[in-house]
Amino acid sequence: MQNSKASFDALVIGGGPAGLSAAMALGRACRTVALFDSQEYRNEGVTMMHNVICHDGENPDNYRDTAAKEILDKYDTITLIKTKIIGAKHITAGARPRFEVTNNEGVIWSGRKLILASGTREIFPNIKGYKELWGNGIVHCLFCDGYEKRGGHVGILGLQSMKELTFTLMSFLLAREGVTVFTNGVSSVTDNDAQKARQIAEARGARFDHRVIESLSENPDGEGVRIQFREGGYQNVRMLLSTPTAINRAADLISSLGLETETGPNGYVICKSPMHETSLHGCFVAGDTSTPAKIVSVAQATGSLAGIGAAMQLAMDDASGSE
Numbered sequence: 001m002q003n004s005k006a007s008f009d010a011l012v013i014g015g016g017p018a019g020l021s022a023a024m025a026l027g028r029a030c031r032t033v034a035l036f037d038s039q040e041y042r043n044e045g046v047t048m049m050h051n052v053i054c055h056d057g058e059n060p061d062n063y064r065d066t067a068a069k070e071i072l073d074k075y076d077t078i079t080l081i082k083t084k085i086i087g088a089k090h091i092t093a094g095a096r097p098r099f100e101v102t103n104n105e106g107v108i109w110s111g112r113k114l115i116l117a118s119g120t121r122e123i124f125p126n127i128k129g130y131k132e133l134w135g136n137g138i139v140h141c142l143f144c145d146g147y148e149k150r151g152g153h154v155g156i157l158g159l160q161s162m163k164e165l166t167f168t169l170m171s172f173l174l175a176r177e178g179v180t181v182f183t184n185g186v187s188s189v190t191d192n193d194a195q196k197a198r199q200i201a202e203a204r205g206a207r208f209d210h211r212v213i214e215s216l217s218e219n220p221d222g223e224g225v226r227i228q229f230r231e232g233g234y235q236n237v238r239m240l241l242s243t244p245t246a247i248n249r250a251a252d253l254i255s256s257l258g259l260e261t262e263t264g265p266n267g268y269v270i271c272k273s274p275m276h277e278t279s280l281h282g283c284f285v286a287g288d289t290s291t292p293a294k295i296v297s298v299a300q301a302t303g304s305l306a307g308i309g310a311a312m313q314l315a316m317d318d319a320s321g322s323e
């Protein structure tokens, strides 16, 4: 299939809850869909997802596999292609504007609409053991994780801004043995936002530990995380809350298409319509990459909107002959 060009009504980049929902909507509209999945998921390695009605506590791999099987079994216009897309173009020359995407083997797929459901990924702080405990002791969102770990000592890593304060305050109801902010050596902050966050947390009853962290590991004496300090000594916590910066996984595709984005630690592609169309006509966005509310239920909902939006636009294009 090298350099051949297969054409579809819609190209959907992403096989997570957003992309799968978008593909389902398009399948139900009898549209041909190429659904691309590089198999890199944000909640990779997590054994249980929460706060998803009817799926609370389900393994995310199982959830994705079941959803993919369901849409492929029921809607024969959907093709799942397990490959990484490395290029995306909007072609305006010729009678029909279209999108073309390509993988690293030079295969090209063409589509009248494009849906980016490519998700986000976190940039981890440079602390030994952090990556290994991500999603397994280190908690980034109390709605996703945390309730099951209630009852012990809660650690907060950082607290550098007001953005991190909400989860800190919420964690008091989960922490029977108190809340400690581990600043990793950053004992004083000059930034007003960070100062305010620390003052509010302290007034609520948080303790502060300013020792430099040497490493993080599983607590060998029980559940949770062991924080080892550079000067010696350690502290065990039942969970360690930490919200690192998230960036778009397909940032290069987003920038090559010239889409308007909201920057910042929780950045996303800006939607210009209720159906999640971007600043580029015919290009839709869904899931984590379309919103600061990066959770599965929102990914499903926005995926449905983008899929429905693309299907409606295709019908209008067909009627007007404009495509």
Ligand SMILES: Cc1cc2nc3c(=O)[nH]c(=O)nc-3n(C[C@H](O)[C@H](O)[C@H](O)COP(=O)(O)OP(=O)(O)OC[C@H]3O[C@@H](n4cnc5c(N)ncnc54)[C@H](O)[C@@H]3O)c2cc1C
Pocket: 013, 014, 015, 016, 017, 018, 019, 036, 037, 038, 039, 040, 041, 042, 043, 046, 048, 049, 050, 051, 052, 083, 084, 085, 086, 117, 118, 119, 120, 134, 135, 140, 143, 144, 145, 249, 250, 286, 287, 288, 289, 294, 295, 296, 297, 299
């Ligand atoms: C540790 C952790 C635990 C979490 N737990 C929960 C929870 O309990 N409950 C909850 O609601 N949310 C949870 N979340 C958030 C949840 O994982 C995301 O909100 C959700 O996965 C977003 O779905 P998505 O489809 O937008 O992106 P993803 O699930 O990340 O899927 C992105 C898809 O795009 C594909 N992709 C990306 N780039 C390309 C490319 N160039 N070519 C081809 N394919 C590409 C990927 O391979 C993947 O298939 C958790 C997140 C983390 C980090």
